Amino acid sequence: MSNSGISAAGNTSDPCLILLRSRGYHLWLEPTQRGSLWGAEKSGISFTGYSGPELLGVVTHGEAYPGDWNRQSPDIYGDLMELTDELPPEE
Known part of the structure; x- marks a missing residue:
């Protein structure tokens, strides 16, 4: 990083x-x-999030995968969690 x-x-x-x-x-x-629910709508499709950055992420996700937003493969989240488990303990 x-x-x-x-x-x-x-x-x-x-x-x-x-x-x-x-x-x-x-x-x-x-x-x-x-708090506040942030919303964005375009072409009859609505998106919501709990912050400006979260809303932008949800919209970007919806634009990238229209009609197929719930992709689960490959399991990148699982891969990252496995890497996290392999980190040495903090001193």
Whole structure:
């Protein structure tokens, strides 16, 4: 990993929303028990998340796999978890 990068945080919400709006998405917020549910809709398809970065991720996922969003193969998550199990304990 490099020493520079970007992380999902409060200051990344507006850039995510700006990007979604520039792609033609209608955006909204709904109050919930967990805070706010962030929404985006385009061409009759709605996406929701609990932050701007999460919403952008869900939209990107939906755009990449329209109609087949629940792909489970290959099991990359499982592979990463196995690698995590192999890490040496922290000192």
